[in-house]
Amino acid sequence: IAGITQAPTSQILAAGRRMTLRCTQDMRHNAMYWYRQDLGLGLRLIHYSNTAGTTGKGEVPDGYSVSRANTDDFPLTLASAVPSQTSVYFCASSDSTGSSTDTQYFGPGTRLTVL
Amino acid sequence: AQSVTQLGSHVSVSEGALVLLRCNYSSSVPPYLFWYVQYPNQGLQLLLKYTSAATLVKGINGFEAEFKKSETSFHLTKPSAHMSDAAEYFCAVRNNAGNMLTFGGGTRLMVKP
Numbered sequence: 001i002a003g004i005t006q007a008p009t010s011q012i013l014a015a016g017r018r019m020t021l022r023c024t025q026d027m028r029h030n031a032m033y034w035y036r037q038d039l040g041l042g043l044r045l046i047h048y049s050n051t052a053g054t055t056g057k058g059e060v061p062d063g064y065s066v067s068r069a070n071t072d073d074f075p076l077t078l079a080s081a082v083p084s085q086t087s088v089y090f091c092a093s094s095d096s097t098g099s100s101t102d103t104q105y106f107g108p109g110t111r112l113t114v115l
Numbered sequence: 116a117q118s119v120t121q122l123g124s125h126v127s128v129s130e131g132a133l134v135l136l137r138c139n140y141s142s143s144v145p146p147y148l149f150w151y152v153q154y155p156n157q158g159l160q161l162l163l164k165y166t167s168a169a170t171l172v173k174g175i176n177g178f179e180a181e182f183k184k185s186e187t188s189f190h191l192t193k194p195s196a197h198m199s200d201a202a203e204y205f206c207a208v209r210n211n212a213g214n215m216l217t218f219g220g221g222t223r224l225m226v227k228p
Contacts, residue, residue: 004158033215040124042205042218043159058215090158104216106151106158 002026004107006091012113013081021076021110023091031096032074033058033104034066036087043090049074050096081114088112117142117208121219129227134193136222138180138206141187148189149207149216150180159205165189176200201226 007022025032030051035043035058045058049068063085065077074093078085091107122137140146147166151159163174170182180191189206203223207216 035218040220042119042121042220043216044218045215048215059217092159103149103161103164106160108158109156 004091004093004105006089006107006110008110009108010111010113012115013078015081015083015114017081019078019081019112021078021089021091021112023074023076023107024072025074025091025093025105025107026072027093027095027105028071029093029095029105030071031094031102032068033092033094034064034074034076035090035092036060036085037090037109038087046076046089081112083114086112086114117146117217119206119208119217119219121204121206121222123222124220125223125225127225127227128196130198131195134178134191134196134200134224136191136204136206136224138189138191138219139187140189140206140208142208147209148180148182149209150174150178150189150191151205151207152176153203153205153221155202162191162204196224196226198226198228200224 004025033048034046037043044060047066049055052071089110092104094102094104118141120139149164150162153159163172165182173179178193205221206219
């Protein structure tokens with residue numbers, strides 16, 4: 001079982017370019033999340049999806065968009081990258097059955113540098 | 116709104132010494148609390164979670180944490196540090212109204228031989 005895979009592992013991107021970070025899970029979890037990790041700030045939620053076909057905004061959604069066409073995939077798109085979006089991005093998933101005790105499982109991360 | 120504060124961005128202990136990583140939270144409703152560990156160049160792994168059952172929670176790798184409502188704390192401890200414990204540790208809180216986590220800033224644990 002692979003769990004959660006993210007691609008690419010790392011990327012250097014010119015400012016103004018469009019970029020999509022990919023996330024796929026094989027656990028059939030209904031909920032998925034995107035976080036960014038910045039030094040001293042921990043992880044901050046960008047967008048989430050409670051189930052296929054629905055998405056919601058997290059703490060820091062500006063400059064990012066997501067889609068959830070099916071259960072397994074949850075891509076994150078930067079329409080026009082800016083240097084402040086340089087970060088490590090983590091995708092996560094959970095089996096949110098209505099219980100608040102469900103655990104979020106994290107992918108290995110994508111390190112993005114915007115120049 | 117909920118928030119998490121981890122006191123000490125860096126903690127250094129000697130191998131075999133007690134590990135204590137501090138976490139304080141604020142939440143308007145009874146919280147669910149989590150500790151995650153991140154090894155270099157990896158994603159986060161769940162160490163343990165508090166789900167309103169026993170206040171002393173045991174996790175993997177010998178770690179445990181105690182929920183103290185009066186102190187709004189959920190400190191992580193391990194009696195004897197091992198070199199392999201060197202990593203970054205994150206405390207997180209989620210209220211029972213949703214499934215979104217709020218993370219603290221993280222504490223990097225260094226273990227000296």
